[in-house]
Amino acid sequence: xxxxVRFKLNGNRMQMTVEDHWTLxxxxxxxxxxxxxxxxxxxxxxxxxxxxxxxxxxxxxxxLAVDVAGKDVLTIEGxxxxxxxxxxxxxxxxxxxxxxxxxxxxxxxxxxxxxxDENPRPSEAxxxxxxxxxxxxxxxxxxxxxxxxxxxxxxxEEVDVVVRQSESxxx
Amino acid sequence: MTLPINNGNEGGPPGIGVSxxxxxxxxxxxxxxxxxxxxxxxxxxxCGVKRAGVPHVxxxxxxxxxxxxxxGVLAVLTHSDVRGTNRQGVLQKDQPVLADDKxxxxxxxVALVIAEDRHSxxxxxxxxxxxxxxxPGVFDAEEALEEGAPILHENHPQGNLLLSGExxxxxxxxxxxxxxxxxxxxxxxxxxxxxxxxxEAGWAQVQDDGRLFIVCSTQTPFRDRSEVAExxxxxxxxxxxxxxxxxxxxxxKDGVTVQTLLGLAALNSGGRPVRMQWDREESFLAGTKRxxxxxxxxxxxxxxxxxxxxxxxxxxDTGPYDHLGGVVLALGLEHAGGAYRxxxxxxxxxxxxxxxxxxxxxxxxxxxxxxxxxxxxxxMTAEKLQMDPLETRLRNAVRRGDxxxxxxxLVNSTGLRExxxxxxxxxxxxxxxxxxxxxxxxxxxxxxxxxxTHASGYGPVVPDVANAKVELTREGKFLIYSGVVxxxxxxxxxxxxxxxxxxxxxxxxxxxxxxxxDRTLPSGSASASRCTYTFGNALIGAAENLKTRILQRAADLxxxxxxxxxxxxxxxxxxxxxxxxxxxxxxxxxMDEAERISVHHFKAPTAPENFDAGPGIRMHGFPHTLFSYxxxxxxxxxxxxxxxxxxxxxxxxxxxxxxxxxQIYEQQIQGAVAQGIGFALCEDLVSTQGLILTQDFAGYVxxxxxxxxxxDSVPVEIFxxxxxxxxKGVGEIAMNGPLPAISNAVADACGVRIFEYPMTPExxxxxxxxxxxxxxx
Ligand code: FES
Ligand code: FES
Numbered sequence: 001x002x003x004x005v006r007f008k009l010n011g012n013r014m015q016m017t018v019e020d021h022w023t024l025x026x027x028x029x030x031x032x033x034x035x036x037x038x039x040x041x042x043x044x045x046x047x048x049x050x051x052x053x054x055x056x057x058x059x060x061x062x063x064l065a066v067d068v069a070g071k072d073v074l075t076i077e078g079x080x081x082x083x084x085x086x087x088x089x090x091x092x093x094x095x096x097x098x099x100x101x102x103x104x105x106x107x108x109x110x111x112x113x114x115x116x117d118e119n120p121r122p123s124e125a126x127x128x129x130x131x132x133x134x135x136x137x138x139x140x141x142x143x144x145x146x147x148x149x150x151x152x153x154x155x156x157e158e159v160d161v162v163v164r165q166s167e168s169x170x171x
Numbered sequence: 172m173t174l175p176i177n178n179g180n181e182g183g184p185p186g187i188g189v190s191x192x193x194x195x196x197x198x199x200x201x202x203x204x205x206x207x208x209x210x211x212x213x214x215x216x217x218c219g220v221k222r223a224g225v226p227h228v229x230x231x232x233x234x235x236x237x238x239x240x241x242x243g244v245l246a247v248l249t250h251s252d253v254r255g256t257n258r259q260g261v262l263q264k265d266q267p268v269l270a271d272d273k274x275x276x277x278x279x280x281v282a283l284v285i286a287e288d289r290h291s292x293x294x295x296x297x298x299x300x301x302x303x304x305x306x307p308g309v310f311d312a313e314e315a316l317e318e319g320a321p322i323l324h325e326n327h328p329q330g331n332l333l334l335s336g337e338x339x340x341x342x343x344x345x346x347x348x349x350x351x352x353x354x355x356x357x358x359x360x361x362x363x364x365x366x367x368x369x370x371e372a373g374w375a376q377v378q379d380d381g382r383l384f385i386v387c388s389t390q391t392p393f394r395d396r397s398e399v400a401e402x403x404x405x406x407x408x409x410x411x412x413x414x415x416x417x418x419x420x421x422x423x424k425d426g427v428t429v430q431t432l433l434g435l436a437a438l439n440s441g442g443r444p445v446r447m448q449w450d451r452e453e454s455f456l457a458g459t460k461r462x463x464x465x466x467x468x469x470x471x472x473x474x475x476x477x478x479x480x481x482x483x484x485x486x487x488d489t490g491p492y493d494h495l496g497g498v499v500l501a502l503g504l505e506h507a508g509g510a511y512r513x514x515x516x517x518x519x520x521x522x523x524x525x526x527x528x529x530x531x532x533x534x535x536x537x538x539x540x541x542x543x544x545x546x547x548x549x550x551m552t553a554e555k556l557q558m559d560p561l562e563t564r565l566r567n568a569v570r571r572g573d574x575x576x577x578x579x580x581l582v583n584s585t586g587l588r589e590x591x592x593x594x595x596x597x598x599x600x601x602x603x604x605x606x607x608x609x610x611x612x613x614x615x616x617x618x619x620x621x622x623x624t625h626a627s628g629y630g631p632v633v634p635d636v637a638n639a640k641v642e643l644t645r646e647g648k649f650l651i652y653s654g655v656v657x658x659x660x661x662x663x664x665x666x667x668x669x670x671x672x673x674x675x676x677x678x679x680x681x682x683x684x685x686x687x688x689d690r691t692l693p694s695g696s697a698s699a700s701r702c703t704y705t706f707g708n709a710l711i712g713a714a715e716n717l718k719t720r721i722l723q724r725a726a727d728l729x730x731x732x733x734x735x736x737x738x739x740x741x742x743x744x745x746x747x748x749x750x751x752x753x754x755x756x757x758x759x760x761x762m763d764e765a766e767r768i769s770v771h772h773f774k775a776p777t778a779p780e781n782f783d784a785g786p787g788i789r790m791h792g793f794p795h796t797l798f799s800y801x802x803x804x805x806x807x808x809x810x811x812x813x814x815x816x817x818x819x820x821x822x823x824x825x826x827x828x829x830x831x832x833x834q835i836y837e838q839q840i841q842g843a844v845a846q847g848i849g850f851a852l853c854e855d856l857v858s859t860q861g862l863i864l865t866q867d868f869a870g871y872v873x874x875x876x877x878x879x880x881x882x883d884s885v886p887v888e889i890f891x892x893x894x895x896x897x898x899k900g901v902g903e904i905a906m907n908g909p910l911p912a913i914s915n916a917v918a919d920a921c922g923v924r925i926f927e928y929p930m931t932p933e934x935x936x937x938x939x940x941x942x943x944x945x946x947x948x
Contacts, residue, residue: 039208046451093200095192100842102659105199128876133875137842139842140844140879141845141875142841
C-alpha cells in the first residue's frame with residue numbers, strides 16, 4: 001500500500017508517494033538520498049537517526065513515513081544556512097570538540113536543537129535528560145555538554161526559536 | 172574541499188600545541204561527510220549473510236533453492252562459490268569466509284544472499300537452511316583446556332590452546348617466600364562489545380577495468396586488501412580498498428568484517444554495486460569483542476611496601492578464531508605487573524578457543540584486563556601494610572633507566588611518577604576526606620586511584636612502519652595523503668597540523684586524501700596507540716623533504732644565493748633578502764611531478780632485548796619499547812540500599828608526551844574513560860551456550876549522557892625525543908584506568924571489593940551482604 005503525502009522538509013514543500021511500511025529514516029536516506037541522518041540500531045535505542053518533526057526530536061527509525069503528512073521535518077542537511085553558514089549549535093560542536101567519529105553528531109545536534117527551542121536555558125540535569133536517548137561511543141559526552149552549554153551561554157538571541165505550530169505551513 | 176572554518180589563526184599556519192578544529196568537523200556537523208554506510212548509487216543491490224545460529228556443528232548440505240527463487244534475489248552463494256582460500260584472519264588464517272566444514276560459533280557466515288532490496292534480502296535469508304550434525308560445544312575457556320573437551324580446530328596442534336606464554340624473571344614465584352606480606356586475588360573481566368554507532372558496513376563494485384573496488388568502514392585498508400585477495404583468489408592489485416572516516420571502530424574494525432563478503436557479492440552481481448550493512452544484532456553476534464579474562468594473581472611485598480614478587484596466571488577466551496587473540500595475550504603478559512619495579516616475576520597466560528563470540532582487538536588490547544587486577548592488588552597490598560595507596564605506587568613506580576616488571580629497561584620518557592605526584596597535588600585528591608564525609612543517608616563515598624602504562628606499536632618483530640606522502644599540486648595546494656585511518660581519534664587533523672606547521676600553510680591551503688590502497692601508501696593499522704607517533708614521524712620526513720625542494724627551486728628562480736634566504740609563507744615563498752614573494756602555483760609550474768611528490772618511510776624503534784616468553788609470544792609483540800603513563804582518580808558514591816555505583820568525578824593525569832592538539836588529546840582521554848566506566852559498571856555481552864542474550868542496546872547497556880561524570884584531563888607534558896614534536900600515543904591508555912580506580916574507590920567507600928565485573932548493583936549488594944554476614948559471624 002502506498003499513500004500520497006505532503007509535508008515540509010528542510011523548508012521545501014514535498015509531495016510524494018510513500019509505501020506504508022517505510023520508516024521516515026528509510027524515506028530520508030534511501031528514497032531522498034539524505035544520508036546525514038544515520039542509522040545506529042534501527043530500533044529506537046541509539047538516537048543516531050534523530051530528526052526534528054514539528055519542533056520535536058523523534059527517532060526517525062521508528063517514525064512511519066506516512067505520518068509526516070502535513071508536518072514540518074528538519075534534518076541535519078537543513079540546519080545550516082543556504083550559504084553553508086552553520087547554525088550556532090553546529091558551530092559550537094566544531095569549536096568545542098563535540099565531534100569525534102561524528103556518527104552520533106547529526107542526531108545529537110538535532111536533539112539539542114529541539115531542547116533549546118523548547119527550553120532555551122536548560123539546567124545540566126535537563127540537558128542530560130534530553131540527550132539520554134542519544135548514544136555517543138566516542139566522546140564520553142563531556143565535550144557535547146560543553147558545546148551545548150556554550151550556545152546557552154552565548155545567549156539565545158542567535159538561536160532561531162521555532163514556535164511549535166499546530167498547523168503546519170505546508171498545509 | 173575547502174574548510175570554511177578558521178584554524179584559530181586566521182589564514183596562518185596551525186601551531187603545534189594549539190586546538191585547531193578538526194578537519195572533518197565541518198562535513199560531519201553538517202551531515203555531509205560520506206561514511207561507508209552512506210554509499211548507495213545507481214542500480215544498487217543489497218547483500219546479507221545467513222548466520223549459523225548454532226554454536227558448534229558439522230555443516231551438511233546447504234539449501235539455497237527456496238531463497239534463490241524468491242522474487243528480487245540475484246544469487247545465493249555458499250563456500251563452493253569462493254574461488255580463493257576461503258580463509259581469513261590477521262595472523263592465523265583460521266576463519267572461513269563462508270563456513271565449509273563446520274560452524275564454530277553462532278555468528279559464522281553460512282551463505283551470502285544478493286537481492287534487489289532489503290526486503291527481498293531478508294525474506295531470502297530466512298529461507299536459507301542447512302543440514303548439520305550437532306557437536307558438543309565448549310563455552311568456558313578453562314573447561315576448553317581440559318582433557319576430552321570438544322575441539323574446535325582439529326588440525327590445530329595444541330587442541331584448543333591458541334597460544335600460551337610463560338615468562339620468569341629473578342627467582343620467579345619462589346621469591347614469594349621472601350615477602351613480608353602476600354595478597355591474592357582472582358578477577359573476572361567481561362566480554363565487552365565495541366558498540367560503535369556505525370555498524371560494520373560497506374559498498375563494492377567490479378569496475379570497468381575488472382578490478383574489485385571496496386569502500387568500507389575499516390581500520391586496516393591495506394591488510395584488508397591482502398586478506399580479500401587471498402580469500403577470493405584475486406591478484407592483490409586487482410583489489411582496491413578505500414577507507415572513509417569510520418563511524419567509530421575502537422579495534423572492532425581492525426581486520427576484515429564485511430570486506431570479503433562484499434567482494435564476493437560484487438563478483439557475482441553482474442557488475443552492479445552492492446551494499447552491506449550489519450544490523451545491530453548481527454554486529455553484536457558476528458563482530459569481535461574484548462576477550463573475557465580470568466586472572467589469578469599473587470603479589471608479595473616487603474614490610475616497607477617495596478614490591479618483591481608477582482605470580483600471575485591468566486586465561487583469555489578468544490572464541491573460535493585467533494583474529495588478534497595472540498597479540499592480546501602478549502600485551503596482557505607484558506603489562507601484567509603494571510608500571511612497577513618487581514624483581515621476581517612469574518607470568519603464565521593462555522589464549523583459548525571456545526564456541527563463544529570471537530575475541531579480537533579492542534582499545535587496550537588485553538591491558539585493561541590485567542590493569543584491573545594489578546591495580547587492585549596494589550591497593551590490597553597497601554591496605555594490608557596500612558600504607559597510603561598513592562604512596563605505595565610512588566615507592567614502586569618505574570623511572571627512566573629502571574627495569575619494569577618484565578625486566579625491560581625503560582629507555583624513553585617515563586613520566587609515571589610525575590603523574591602520580593600531580594595526582595597527589597590535585598584538589599580533588601587533597602579534599603577527598605571532606606568529600607567523603609559529605610555522603611548522605613545510606614550513601615557511602617570513596618576515592619580510588621590507578622596507575623597506568625600502555626605500550627605503543629607492534630613490538631619487536633612485525634615492522635611498525637609508515638609511509639607518508641605529500642604533494643604540491645600544479646595549482647599550488649598541498650595534498651596530505653593519510654596512510655592511517657581516522658576512526659574519530661583525530662589523527663587526520665593532527666596530520667594537517669604537523670604538515671601545516673612545517674610547510675607554513677593554513678589548514679585551508681592543504682587537502683587530506685583519506686586512506687585508499689590506490690592513492691595513499693601502506694602505513695599499518697589504526698591501532699596500538701601508534702597512529703600519530705609512527706605516521707607523524709613519516710609525515711615530518713615527507714614534509715621537510717618537500718619543503719627543501721620548494722625552497723631550492725624558489726632560490727633558483729629568485730636567484731638567491733642559497734635556499735636559506737627563502738622561507739615558506741602561506742600560499743607562497745618569500746625571498747628574505749629582496750622581500751620578493753612568489754606564489755606556490757608559480758613554483759609548482761617549474762617542478763615536474765616526481766619533484767612535487769615527496770614520500771618518506773619511518774620505522775618505529777623496537778626493543779633489542781630478546782626475552783623468551785615461549786614460542787610465538789615475541790612475534791606477537793613482546794616486549795615493546797615505548798610506553799605512555801597515567802594516574803587516574805575516581806570519586807564514587809555507592810547506594811547501600813540499591814547497590815548502585817555513581818562515578819561523581821574523574822581525574823586522568825597522563826604522560827603521553829607533548830600535546831599537539833589539546834582538544835583532540837582531551838577527547839581521547841575522555842572517550843576512553845567513558846568506555847572504561849562502561850567496562851567497570853555495566854557492559855557485559857552475556858552469552859549462554861554460545862547464544863547472545865544481550866542483543867541490543869536495551870540489553871547491552873553503554874554509558875549514556877546521564878552516566879558520565881565530569882572528567883578532568885590533565886596532561887603532564889614530558890618531551891619524548893623519538894616522537895613527532897615530542898608526542899607519544901594517547902589513544903588507549905585511559906581505557907585501562909576506570910575499572911581498577913572505581914573498584915578501589917568502592918572498596919574505600921564500603922570496605923568490600925568486587926572481583927567479578929561489571930560491578931552491577933546486584934554484585935555490589937551481594938558483596939555488602941557477604942561482608943555484613945562475615946562481621947556478624
Ligand atoms: S537508529 Fe533510530 S534510534 Fe537507533
Ligand atoms: S562522536 Fe562517535 S559516536 Fe559520538
